[in-house]
Amino acid sequence: MKSLKTPVIKVLIAAALSLGAVGAGHAQTAATAPTAANPAPVAAPVEAPVAVPAAADAASPAGDATYVPMKPTPGVGQPVDRGIDFQPQVSPIGEQAYWFNHVMLLPIITIISLFVLGLLLWVIFRYRARANPVPSKTTHNTFIEIVWTAIPVLILAVIAVPSIRLLAAQYEPPKKDALTIKVTGYQWYWGYAYPDQGIGEYVSKMLTKEQADAAGEPHQLAVDNRMVVPVGRQVKLIVTGADVIHSFAVPAFWTKMDAVPGRANETTFTANKVGVYYGQCSELCGVDHGYMPIAVEVLPVDKWEAWVRSKGGNPNGPVVETAAATTVSAPAAAPAALPAAKN
Ligand SMILES: [Cu+2]
Numbered sequence: 394m395k396s397l398k399t400p401v402i403k404v405l406i407a408a409a410l411s412l413g414a415v416g417a418g419h420a421q422t423a424a425t426a427p428t429a430a431n432p433a434p435v436a437a438p439v440e441a442p443v444a445v446p447a448a449a450d451a452a453s454p455a456g457d458a459t460y461v462p463m464k465p466t467p468g469v470g471q472p473v474d475r476g477i478d479f480q481p482q483v484s485p486i487g488e489q490a491y492w493f494n495h496v497m498l499l500p501i502i503t504i505i506s507l508f509v510l511g512l513l514l515w516v517i518f519r520y521r522a523r524a525n526p527v528p529s530k531t532t533h534n535t536f537i538e539i540v541w542t543a544i545p546v547l548i549l550a551v552i553a554v555p556s557i558r559l560l561a562a563q564y565e566p567p568k569k570d571a572l573t574i575k576v577t578g579y580q581w582y583w584g585y586a587y588p589d590q591g592i593g594e595y596v597s598k599m600l601t602k603e604q605a606d607a608a609g610e611p612h613q614l615a616v617d618n619r620m621v622v623p624v625g626r627q628v629k630l631i632v633t634g635a636d637v638i639h640s641f642a643v644p645a646f647w648t649k650m651d652a653v654p655g656r657a658n659e660t661t662f663t664a665n666k667v668g669v670y671y672g673q674c675s676e677l678c679g680v681d682h683g684y685m686p687i688a689v690e691v692l693p694v695d696k697w698e699a700w701v702r703s704k705g706g707n708p709n710g711p712v713v714e715t716a717a718a719t720t721v722s723a724p725a726a727a728p729a730a731l732p733a734a735k736n
Pocket residue numbers: 578579581638639640674675676677678682685
């Protein structure tokens with residue numbers, strides 16, 4: 394029985410880890426978002442923002458201040474009450490991983506667990522002392538030892554193919570036309586910058602309960618300034634930390650990357666469905682670790698371009714190194730100074 398144990402235990406550990414991941418995806422039971430049309434929520438005024446940054450310059454054509462934060466879809470991009478599954482996936486990697494878990498791992502784990510449980514029950518019942526007073530003295534059976542070694546090896550080999558393929562896909566370098574966003578974790582909020590569009594860093598902070606309710610968004614996931622990306626275009630995240638280690642994670646994209654001070658970590662995602670998707674800091678980073686949510690809004694390309702212009706950026710960046718670019722990136726100084734101000 395000994396040689397059977399190790400592979401089975403490995404598979405069971407994998408099962409436990411996988412279940413842990415499922416739980417983590419839903420660890421937070423946020424209030425289900427109410428149904429919604431499209432009215433303007435609180436924190437981002439519709440008309441005002443154009444005037445606010447020093448960016449109401451020549452780069453932004455008039456009439457682009459049409460960005461209104463989108464309402465989330467209930468049950469999508471956020472945890473659901475009593476949920477035990479992953480969030481619905483809206484990126485190709487996420488779909489691949491979801492398939493791998495549900496079509497490969499869960500069935501295999503279930504079958505093996507039931508099989509081992511059945512064997513145990515059978516041994517307990519059939520070979521109990523009363524039914525089997527003279528135990529067998531057999532110690533080795535070459536055939537069965539080969540079988541119970543070879544079959545687990547085959548199972549692991551079958552699992553390894555899609556597993557390694559998924560792992561490799563997650564680390565594929567970004568495409569040339571990927572949209573670059575710099576993500577910085579602070580104690581305790583996020584900063585986003587779009588260097589190629591000339592959008593300097595702006596900070597994204599959690600809404601209060603009242604603000605979130607008013608905006609029709611889940612409290613502790615809703616933020617004042619979202620990350621906004623175009624649908625169907627690959628996004629390259631450059632993730633770093635300003636003070637301690639944070640972790641940028643959005644379950645619906647199957648995206649998670651540590652934000653480490655002094656390092657620029659890279660990851661990518663491609664959101665293939667318009668909507669609002671929430672995530673959270675996923676590395677214990679201090680007292681307000683639980684209060685630095687992430688909200689990513691995926692927009693049709695034209696609406697995303699309007700958002701970029703409303704931020705004073707150029708959607709067709711990269712911005713060339715001119716005086717204009719310097720002007721646009723000036724607002725970055727303000728958020729960067731914030732953490733210092735807190736200390
Ligand atoms: Cu954090």
